[in-house]
Amino acid sequence: MKINDFKLERYFAKHEFTAKYLFSSSDCDGYELKYLLENASKDEMDLWEGIKLGYTESEGNPLLREAILQYYKIKTIENVVVASPGELNFISLNLLLNSEDHVITISPSYQSLSEVVKSINCELSYWKPNPENWKFNIADLEKLIRKNTKLIILNFPHNPTGSYLTRGELDEIVSIAKKHDLYLFSDEMYHKLIIDDLAELPPISDIYEKGISLWGTSKTFGLAGLRIGWLVAQDTNFLRKVVAFKDYLSICNSAPSEILSIIALNNIDKFLPQNLIKIRKNVKLFSEFVGKHPIISSFIPPQTGSTSFVKLNIENSVLEFSNQLVEKTGIMTIPSEMYEYPGKYIRVGFGRNNFPEVLEILDNYLKTIKPAHSNT
The missing domain is CATH 3.40.640.10 (Type I PLP-dependent aspartate aminotransferase-like (Major domain))
Structure with missing residues (x-):
């Protein structure tokens, strides 16, 4: 059989272990082996x-x-x-x-x-x-x-x-x-x-x-x-x-x-609750963050899971935006091109402890970008 390259995974392979910040990860922070064994019977x-x-x-x-x-x-x-x-x-x-x-x-x-x-x-x-x-x-x-x-x-x-x-x-x-x-x-x-x-x-x-x-x-x-x-x-x-x-x-x-x-x-009670607390906290932070930046044209908070698909109001493609963002700030995002989905979206992941730190850096960067058009 022949199968096309896995675009999203190839994009991750390019940046995941070199970018300073992962803003689009779908998983939560990985638990340490020590923690896992400490909770074993x-x-x-x-x-x-x-x-x-x-x-x-x-x-x-x-x-x-x-x-x-x-x-x-x-x-x-x-x-x-x-x-x-x-x-x-x-x-x-x-x-x-x-x-x-x-x-x-x-x-x-x-x-x-x-x-x-x-x-x-x-x-x-x-x-x-x-x-x-x-x-x-x-x-x-x-x-x-x-x-x-x-x-x-x-x-x-x-x-x-x-x-x-x-x-x-x-x-x-x-x-x-x-x-x-x-x-x-x-x-x-x-x-x-x-x-x-x-x-x-x-x-x-x-x-x-x-x-x-x-x-x-x-x-x-x-x-x-x-x-x-x-x-x-x-x-x-x-x-x-x-x-x-x-x-x-x-x-x-x-x-x-x-x-x-x-x-x-x-x-499971030693893993799931902590992840939910982290995700809910970061979703709340991002909801507040969105109101400060007209470049984010739509954010529908996730009901479940650890990700959302966030629409951007930008002139260039989302792939170009993501490439420039990781190059200039060290923040990796996943553009909607990796999903072969029309529209200008990035995936945002809420499962990481350093989410507030990333928002501070992203805040400064987005202030340098002019929105494509007004949402009014």
Whole structure:
């Protein structure tokens, strides 16, 4: 197969480890190993100290899969497969789809949710939100259904807008999928990162027999370096195929990462609340910041997740703006060109402790730029 470059990840690769400030990161600050181990129980520490650095089970450590199941209604580890999140997305779409299929995915979105589909030569339609409020209309989704539609790809909490669904809206999507006998692949990497006072959505695998849920340690837990994610689905036959496909990729997971993930999953209260406090604080700071700068033409605070898509009122392209910003201030942003989304937007990430410091530097820089036009 042939696949296009992952624009967003290539842009990160160019700047992520050289820029002084990361203003567009979708993950929260990574927790230190020391902190993770300090919160382990005696049994968990015994697992850690007894690690053998050999091959691990392809499906994932059974103890890890048991730890994952505490967050789902499904209660058998045969319904769980562990690998890196990107790998699981890649495998799932390749297993589910053939070139004659039609797929619906959300837009804007993380590129792998569309690019892997394109590489299979499927027809692809985009379910887009209202840019005035980033709300996704269910009626718009149903209009995209075709006779050969095979799959709908969801992502809530949504990266990059921070949009969310109500439980009623999610149930409507499931009803549409049932009516047309479609698979639902749900990227739930920001699960439980709920900023507003909203009801938490259940994993799609809990409420639909053809639903596939993807989650992991990167966003919710602030442990992106573990590279651990998991699929949960009622369809065990599909998951067996995922494991067989995995033999051509990673084969198995890192033994230390699996044990550290067990500790995190069993102690979520030591990770999630701190991340939510940080995100809410930074969203509030940015809301106040926006009013000082006419160059920011629209900011819709995220309901969930750790990012928002912020519209700029500038003359040049957002890519040019971002390149100049990182060159002159050391602040890295992600322009909307990396999402192949029209309009002049940057992704802003709220999960970093140095957010207030970055705002001070950004404040001075934006004062030197003249807005493209008045918003009045």
